[in-house]
Amino acid sequence: MQVVGKMESINCFHCGEECVEEVIRYSEKSFCCTGCKTVFEILNSNDLSYYYDLENAPGISPKLREGKYDFLDNDEIIEKLLEFDHGESQIVSFTIPSIHCSSCIWILENLNKLHRAIKSSQVDFPKKKIRISFSMDELCLKELVLLLARIGYEPNISLENFEEEKKGVDRSLIYKLGVAGFAFGNIMFLSFPEYFEIREFWLEQFKHLFRWLMFSFSLPVVFYSGKDYFISAYKGLRSGLLNIDVPIALGIAVLFLRSTAEIAMDAGTGFFDSLSGLVFFLLLGKFFQQKTYSFLSFERDYKSYFPIAVTRITSENGNHSEEQVPVYKIEKGDRVIIRNEELIPMDAILIKGDASIDYSFVTGEAEPVTRLSGDRLYAGGRQQGGIIEVEALKPVKQSYLTQLWSDEVFSKDKSSAFQTLTNQISKRFTYAVLSIAFISAIFWMFYEPSKTWNVFTAVLIIACPCAIALAAPFTLGNLLRIFGRNHLYLKDATVIEQTAKIDTVVFDKTGTITTSERNSITYEGIELTEQEHELLNGSLRASNHPLSRALYKMLKKNNISTPDVFREHVGEGLETSTSDLCLKIGSAAFVKRNALVTGESDTREDQQKTSVHISANDQYKGCFSFHNAYREGLSALFEDLAKDKELIILSGDNDNERERLEKLLPASTKMFFNQKPGDKLQFVKNLQQQNKKVMMVGDGLNDAGALAQSDVGIVISEDINVFSPACDGILDARKFDKFPEYFKLSKGAISVIKWSFILSLCYNIIGLGFAVSGNLMPVVAAILMPLSSISIVGFTTLATQMLGKKLGN
Amino acid sequence: MSIIYMLLAISVVVALIFFVAFLVSVKEGQYDDVYTPSVRMLFEDELVKNDPEKNQPVNKVKSN
Structure with a gap:
């Protein structure tokens, strides 16, 4: 019997995790597993130990599964994955979720030292991407991926990569901003002499040249940088909407036309400086609002989860052979092999093997269910255990889960339908400006007709709502960054405005308000003896089943005895024994078979709970039951939200947690159980038809429909690097208790925008005073416009920073 | 004073050069x-090592 005492906490030299199960000593360093040690060996023997000098314990423990990348032998898949393929040189890009520190960048950019076939590699840290240039003659794609996986940087290759269109990056905003900035600067220089209005001889001589130069600089500003405003205004008018771009486009057009007319008729210098400044500031606002989290994606669907290829069995003349085929080639009736940890990509019937399917993607319930030969398996399930053979019932795209994505909500653009605060105000603003322009024009027509045209255009120029258009982008852009620092990553700025309007919040249960770790267990039954306890620990340690690992982690470990006989029955349980003790650990059916059961047992309840049963020497002992642990601060959070919002729990699970939830949550919370993914979508839709603004908070693919349908869909994620379904925002699970704060901040942002509107209206009134009285000088416009814009930017920045302090970071 | 034409042309050209560099x-x-x-x-x-053995990267990957 091997006895291991309680260990002191030692952290792994490679990955920094605490060595819980074993400590491997190698070259005077400690490692938590052989995987970590192997990576160290590889790096050390290739002179790459600088990796460990850059950061403390930077590594990732490699988890490699046999045969996982066999599909990379398939030529069609290789062709799809390669970015460039010519002769001896190939280029491929991978997304590697585990990239997290400067050591990662260093090691991945020194891959050429690990294999001579790798020519160079470049990391894009924010996107967590690597681009490798290598030669396939010496190193095939599969070996390259295995090399990465072996040092802990396993690339993510999913069905999405297979379909990926090689699309270019959209840099048009940077170009437009560059053009506007360039023209703005130069026009400012050229118009400087005339600001002072000195009737000097040489100035008179050159002013025509200066003015026409300004005109030519302003051409790209109006027709390239500012073209989006004209397009958007046109689209708005066509759909009968007076959006903010209508007065802006009007302002730009009037500025340009009047300035051109002025210099053509030699009547003045024009407003080219204000024009280019206006466009430049507006684009700056747009640029600022465009905060993107390049390492996150808010547009994912099932394709990011599904495998790119599966193993198909073909039998010709009685000869069975296996081949890797892209999943789209799978047709009804094909036989497919699913290995441990692999995802079933289509609806199928189990033919052979012990299926233990984890449907957490589909239902949110992490507990594997056992299926027998002939049972139906649904797409999205993950096999846990041995190899199974299935027969496809439907092709991938027609499977139950994937069909959810054919619902129209997934093709609808949510943000376009939303009326932003700025657009709401712009309607009244446009009417007001137009009526002031006309009234003052009519007044001057009778008073001094020569000034009519001058005043009319001056009103439209000075009232151009530059400051109003900047208020929302800067406020929301700032808040977006503050949220990002506090681990709530939002897709874009309109989400904040939408959040401020939410009156109903729908929560998914499993994975959303519960943690994925099972950290509470209860034991029911006959007390285990010391000897039984020791053997139980020893047996659990040897098993790889997720429940065994979870239970082992939580049991007290005084002594551990290693079993002499150890047998694992896949999908059922463990059978272990020493000389005088025989334990059966596993499912109720497995343990109670041939066992003497004392006391009554409720089979219905047995099935509903996640539990591990134990019998010793064929005497039934009892069971360990796992409980979903609710996230910390859940009750307080619900209390807080319930004050002004309707709260609903929408769960795909059965209702055996209902009582516990009712105790935890405010009485007004409604609960619905056994909701399928389609039901959840419909449920949210019904709420919206009752004119409710719904936020859906979920975590898995099963919530995808509801997330897309809701006004704001937020995904709670334990690890933001793991992919989450399409949504409007991703919240780090550690910040779950801060959830109500985000609502308050969103509402605060709306009031900041409203205050900025009032501030910019003040500027407009001052400007209108000049315009209506008929003495708007270009220099006044050139001062007033940037001044109002800059003070709005300053005000919103300060105000949002104050708001952000409330979050207490 | 006609030198100003020259100066203007130069300043615009220099500005354009930087602008194109940006693009x-x-x-x-x-x-x-x-x-x-x-x-x-x-x-x-990194320090350059003259050990000939070390310069030959070891092929650590063997296909499964």
């Missing part, structure tokens, strides 16, 4: 990833 750098993707280069420049240069 080229955007096009080449210099602004796509503004973070990684800041980390990369801090890596220390």
